[in-house]
Amino acid sequence: MEKKELLYEGKAKKVFATDDPELLIVSYKDDATAFNGKKKGTIAGKGVINNRMSNRLMDKLEQSGIPTHYVRELSDRETLVKKVQIVPLEVIVRNVSAGSFAKRYGVEEGVVFDRPTLEFSYKNDALDDPLICLPHIYALGLASEKEMDTIKAYSYGINRFLKDFWASCGVTLVDFKIEFGRLPDGKIVLADEISPDTCRLWDSATGKKLDKDRFRRDLGGVEEAYAEIMGRLEAADRG
Ligand code: TMP
Numbered sequence: 001m002e003k004k005e006l007l008y009e010g011k012a013k014k015v016f017a018t019d020d021p022e023l024l025i026v027s028y029k030d031d032a033t034a035f036n037g038k039k040k041g042t043i044a045g046k047g048v049i050n051n052r053m054s055n056r057l058m059d060k061l062e063q064s065g066i067p068t069h070y071v072r073e074l075s076d077r078e079t080l081v082k083k084v085q086i087v088p089l090e091v092i093v094r095n096v097s098a099g100s101f102a103k104r105y106g107v108e109e110g111v112v113f114d115r116p117t118l119e120f121s122y123k124n125d126a127l128d129d130p131l132i133c134l135p136h137i138y139a140l141g142l143a144s145e146k147e148m149d150t151i152k153a154y155s156y157g158i159n160r161f162l163k164d165f166w167a168s169c170g171v172t173l174v175d176f177k178i179e180f181g182r183l184p185d186g187k188i189v190l191a192d193e194i195s196p197d198t199c200r201l202w203d204s205a206t207g208k209k210l211d212k213d214r215f216r217r218d219l220g221g222v223e224e225a226y227a228e229i230m231g232r233l234e235a236a237d238r239g
Contacts, residue, residue, distance in 0.1 A: 050195035084181025094175035169232040174200035
């Protein structure tokens with residue numbers, strides 16, 4: 001599949017057109033940002049890890065019945081995906097208190113919930129991705145009620161699957177952010193990526209953070225944490 005013009009460059013990925021109008025090539029960068037781009041840096045090797053991890057996880061999710069944009073891995077950093085129209089929402093599922101949840105409600109990090117939570121942010125950098133409720137999603141015409149029912153069901157399903165998978169790797173899935181897109185026929189599919197950039201992953205035994213919080217919070221050992229979490233996934237896949 002031939003890479004054609006650059007269509008879009010985001011904070012962590014580039015998106016290219018291909019010969020096929022229904023397919024795109026995503027290229028993962030080592031660039032890292034946090035706090036809506038206010039903090040910038042590089043995590044050496046991150047693009048390779050995020051590409052591979054996201055593809056493995058999407059492949060597993062597809063097999064478990066969740067439709068995704070993933071088509072096939074082309075190289076270390078590049079993946080062929082179905083072209084979708086992104087629903088401009090960040091969908092966040094949480095199993096354990098951390099990050100903005102802990103801050104907003106004044107609770108400590110690490111409180112395990114009886115049931116997962118689900119929330120949405122409006123993807124809009126100029127507005128700093130504000131939290132948004134369902135009636136406001138409908139008022140702004142960002143998605144239909146039917147689409148949101150599908151997104152909710154898929155999101156909880158993805159959480160159940162990923163939580164069990166990471167548990168088998170000795171890792172607690174604290175929370176994660178996903179995005180969905182519409183195929184030309186209107187079908188909703190999981191898009192974007194699932195990686196240590198977009199999940200909180202804590203070692204189940206020690207609580208050690210194995211995700212982008214090491215970068216966001218200047219905890220050190222960022223590259224090592226990305227390598228370790230990828231190693232855990234590969235070890236689980238080897239069985
Ligand atoms: P939060 O606690 O900061 O709201 O983050 C919740 C989850 O979403 C966490 O796993 C990190 C992920 N996330 C992103 O992937 N992109 C973002 O821009 C933000 C704010 C969070």
